[in-house]
Amino acid sequence: MAQQEVFLKKLVAHCKEYGFVFPSSEIYDGLAAVYDYGQNGVELKNNIKRYWWDSMTLLNDNVAGIDSAVFMHPTVWKASGHVDAFNDPLIDNRDSKKRYRADVLIEEQIAKYEDKIEKEIEKAAGRFGNDFNETLFRQTNPRTIEYKAKRDNLYKRFVSAQNENNLDELKQIIVDEEIVCPVSGSRNWTDVKQFNLMFSTEIGSTAEGATKIYLRPETAQGIFVNFLNVQKSGRMKIPFGIAQIGKAFRNEIVARQFIFRMREFEQMEMQFFVRPGEEMRWFEYWKQTRMKWHKALGLGDNKYRFHDHSKLAHYANAATDIEFEMPFGFREVEGIHSRTDFDLNSHEKYSGKKIKYFDPDLNQSYTPYVIETSIGVDRMFLSIIAGAYTEEPLEGGDMRTVLKIPPVLAPVKIAVLPLVRKDELPERALKIMDELKFNCYCRYDDKDSIGKRYRRQDAVGTPYCITVDYDTLKDDTVTIRHRDTMEQERVPISALEDIVEDKLNIKNILKAIKA
Ligand code: ATP
Numbered sequence: 445m446a447q448q449e450v451f452l453k454k455l456v457a458h459c460k461e462y463g464f465v466f467p468s469s470e471i472y473d474g475l476a477a478v479y480d481y482g483q484n485g486v487e488l489k490n491n492i493k494r495y496w497w498d499s500m501t502l503l504n505d506n507v508a509g510i511d512s513a514v515f516m517h518p519t520v521w522k523a524s525g526h527v528d529a530f531n532d533p534l535i536d537n538r539d540s541k542k543r544y545r546a547d548v549l550i551e552e553q554i555a556k557y558e559d560k561i562e563k564e565i566e567k568a569a570g571r572f573g574n575d576f577n578e579t580l581f582r583q584t585n586p587r588t589i590e591y592k593a594k595r596d597n598l599y600k601r602f603v604s605a606q607n608e609n610n611l612d613e614l615k616q617i618i619v620d621e622e623i624v625c626p627v628s629g630s631r632n633w634t635d636v637k638q639f640n641l642m643f644s645t646e647i648g649s650t651a652e653g654a655t656k657i658y659l660r661p662e663t664a665q666g667i668f669v670n671f672l673n674v675q676k677s678g679r680m681k682i683p684f685g686i687a688q689i690g691k692a693f694r695n696e697i698v699a700r701q702f703i704f705r706m707r708e709f710e711q712m713e714m715q716f717f718v719r720p721g722e723e724m725r726w727f728e729y730w731k732q733t734r735m736k737w738h739k740a741l742g743l744g745d746n747k748y749r750f751h752d753h754s755k756l757a758h759y760a761n762a763a764t765d766i767e768f769e770m771p772f773g774f775r776e777v778e779g780i781h782s783r784t785d786f787d788l789n790s791h792e793k794y795s796g797k798k799i800k801y802f803d804p805d806l807n808q809s810y811t812p813y814v815i816e817t818s819i820g821v822d823r824m825f826l827s828i829i830a831g832a833y834t835e836e837p838l839e840g841g842d843m844r845t846v847l848k849i850p851p852v853l854a855p856v857k858i859a860v861l862p863l864v865r866k867d868e869l870p871e872r873a874l875k876i877m878d879e880l881k882f883n884c885y886c887r888y889d890d891k892d893s894i895g896k897r898y899r900r901q902d903a904v905g906t907p908y909c910i911t912v913d914y915d916t917l918k919d920d921t922v923t924i925r926h927r928d929t930m931e932q933e934r935v936p937i938s939a940l941e942d943i944v945e946d947k948l949n950i951k952n953i954l955k956a957i958k959a
Contacts, residue, residue: 452771455826455833456702458845462904464488464829464855465703477699477707484904485825487855487885489710492824493689495853495950496712499737500687503958507685507714508678512666514691515647518657520665523794524787525758530661531638533614534697540628545697546614546636550602553621555773557595564588599754606755611636641694643707659693664816666690667715668787671812672799675717682801682812683726685716689821701772703822710821717812719803720785726815727762727782734778734817735766740957741850743831749774759786766819768827777827778819785811828853832905847905848928850953856906857884857948861897863913865890873912876922876937883944902927907947910940 459465463482467474481489500507521527533546564587569576582588598621605613615636624631642661646654660666667686674686689712696705703709718726731750739745751774753763761784765776788811792799800809832847851857860877862869870890880886887906889897894911901909911923916937924943925932935943946952 448772451830451833452702455771455829458833458847458903459485459829464904477696477705479703479706479822484855488828488849488853489821489825491853491855491950492821492828493710493712495953496737496819496824497687497689498950498954499957500685500714503954504685506680506683507687507716508674508680509687510667510670510674511690512663512670512688514660514693515657516660516665516669518655519794520669520791521642521658521661523790524665524668525790526642526658526661527640529758530642531640532697533611533636534639535615535618535636536634537625537628537630538632538634539630540625542625542627543697544625546611546618547602547606548698549623550598550614550617550621553623554595554599554602557591557598560591561588561595564591603754611638639695639697641696643693643695660691661694662692662818663688663690663711663713664715664818665787667713668791668814671717671788675801682803683716683718683722685714687712687714689713701770703826704770704772704775706822709823711818712821712824713816713818715783716815716817717801718815719806720810720813723782723784723813723815724762727780730815730817731764731780734780734819736957738766738768738777740953741828741853743828743850747827747831751776757781759783768823768831770827771830775823777823778817781816781818783814783816785813787814788812844899844902846902846927849905849907851907851947852950852953854905854907854948855885856887856901856904857908858886858944859897859901859906859909860886860888861894861909861911862890863894863911867914868917869912869914872916873910876910876912876940880940880944883941884948898925898930908943 462484464485466480466482468478468480469475497509501509534543535546535549536543564585565578565581568581568585569578582592598617601613601617605617615633618633619631622631643659644656645659647657648654667688670686674680675684689710691708692711693708696707699705699707716726716730735748735750738748747769749767751765751767753760753765756763760781762782764780766778766780767774768777788799792811799811801812802809828849829847832849834846834848836844836846838844858880860873860880862873873890874888877886877888889900891897898909905927907927909925909927911925913923916922920937921934922937922940923932924935
C-alpha cells in the first residue's frame with residue numbers, strides 16, 4: 445500500500461478511536477461519504493468556525509453575518525445556473541463497476557507526469573550534490589524533457605476539452621493515455637456522461653401539489669438573495685461583505701478520501717460586494733488575506749500554495765484555490781472567486797425585482813461585482829488533523845502519537861490531572877478546573893497512571909496538562925506539561941489564567957493576522 449494511503453488509514457482510525465469523526469449510521473454499515481463528528485471533533489469544528497467567523501466579522505467592520513435556510517425557492521437554482529450546469533463528467537469501469545470523475549482521472553494522470561519529473565530531479569540532485577544546476581537539468585535531460593512535453597500536451601487537450609464541454613474528447617484522452625481503473629486494472633470504460641450534483645426533494649403534500657426543491661449545493665445563493673435585505677437593514681456601503689456558515693449538499697460521484705469529499709458538508713462563505721472595475725484589486729486583497737489566515741495557524745507555510753484555475757466557472761472572471769498538502773497530495777481547501785455581477789444580475793432577471801446599489805459617492809446605481817471566499821469546514825478539519833498528526837519515538841523505545849493541533853483550535857485546551865486519586869488531590873484538582881473552565885474547555889482525568897493520561901491527552905491534542913501533586917497542597921503550585929515539547933514547568937496556580945489567556949485565546953491570533 446502506498447505510504448500516503450497508510451497515513452490516511454491511520455488518520456481515519458485515530459479520528460474514530462479518539463472521538464473526532466465516526467462513519468454515519470455505522471451500526472448499519474455506514475452511509476457513503478457521510479460522517480458524524482464525535483465529542484472532540486465537534487469542539488475542533490466549532491473552534492475552526494469561530495476562528496473563521498471572528499476573522500470575518502470582528503476584523504472587518506464592513507462584513508456582516510447571516511444564517512439563511514437550506515431550502516430555497518427552486519428558481520434560485522435556475523438563476524444561479526446550477527440546474528443546467530452543476531454537472532460533473534462521470535465514467536464507469538465496466539469490470540469493477542466503479543464510478544469515476546473523468547476530469548479527476550485525467551488530473552491524476554497529469555500529476556503522474558509531474559511526479560516523474562520531480563523524481564528525475566531528486567535522483568540527479570542526489571547524484572550531483574552541490575554542483576547540481578536544476579534549471580539546466582530541466583532544459584537538457586532527455587527524460588525530463590519527454591515527461592514535460594507529455595504533461596503539457598495532455599494539459600492543453602484537457603483544458604480545451606473542458607472549456608468546450610466535449611465529453612467524447614475527455615473519453616478519448618482517457619483511452620489515449622491508457623488510464624486504467626485502479627480497482628480492476630482494466631481499460632474497459634463506458635462513455636463519459638454529465639451528472640447533476642444537486643439533491644432534490646419535495647416540499648408540501650402531494651394533495652396540494654408538491655413542488656420539487658433542492659438541498660442547497662452552496663451557501664452563496666442565500667447571501668445573494670439577501671443582498672438587498674442586508675444592505676438596506678444594515679445601511680451598508682460598498683465595499684461590504686456578507687458571511688455565512690452552513691450546510692451544503694452535493695451528490696458527489698466519487699466519494700472517497702474520508703471527509704475531503706462528502707455528500708453533506710459545511711461551508712464558510714463570504715461574498716464581498718465591490719464597484720465594477722475594482723474587482724481585481726479586491727480579488728488580490730482577499731487572496732492574500734485568506735492565505736495569511738491559514739498560515740497564522742502555524743502548521744508550516746510550505747504546506748500551502750495557490751493554484752489558479754485553468755477552467756473558469758460560468759460566473760467567474762478569475763479564480764484561485766488555496767491548496768493544502770493533504771495525505772494524498774496538494775488539494776483545494778478554499779476557493780477564491782471573482783464572480784463578476786453574474787449572480788445578482790441573474791436573480792434580477794429571474795425574479796423581476798430590481799437588485800441594484802445606489803452609490804452616493806458616484807451618484808449612480810449599478811449591480812455590484814462580487815469576490816467570494818469559500819472554504820469547507822470539513823476540508824479545513826482534515827487539513828488540521830493531517831498537519832497535526834505526529835508519531836514520535838520516545839526514550840526507552842516507545843512511540844507517542846500526538847496531535848499538534850494549533851492550541852487555539854484544540855478541542856480540549858487544558859487537562860487537569862491529580863497525580864493520585866487520594867489525599868485531597870482530586871478535590872484540589874477539581875477546584876482548579878472549576879476556576880479555569882470559564883476561560884476555556886478543560887477536562888478532568890484521574891484514571892490510570894499519569895504517563896498513560898499524558899498519552900491520552902497527546903492523542904487528542906490537548907496543549908497543556910496541569911498536574912496537581914502533594915506540593916500543590918503545600919505551596920499552591922502545579923506542574924504544566926507542554927504537549928509539543930513534553931517539557932514540564934512549575935507555576936503558581938494564580939498564573940494559570942494568564943497562560944490560558946496568552947496562548948489559547950483566538951483573539952491573540954486574530955490580532956497577529958491583523959498586525
Ligand atoms: P472540488 O473541485 O474539490 O469538487 P469545488 O471547486 O467544487 O471543489 P467549491 O464549489 O469551490 O468546490 O466549494 C468551496 C469549498 O467547499 C471547497 O474549497 C471545499 O473546501 C468545500 N467543498 C466543496 N465540495 C465539498 C465536498 N463534497 N465535501 C467537503 N467539502 C467540500
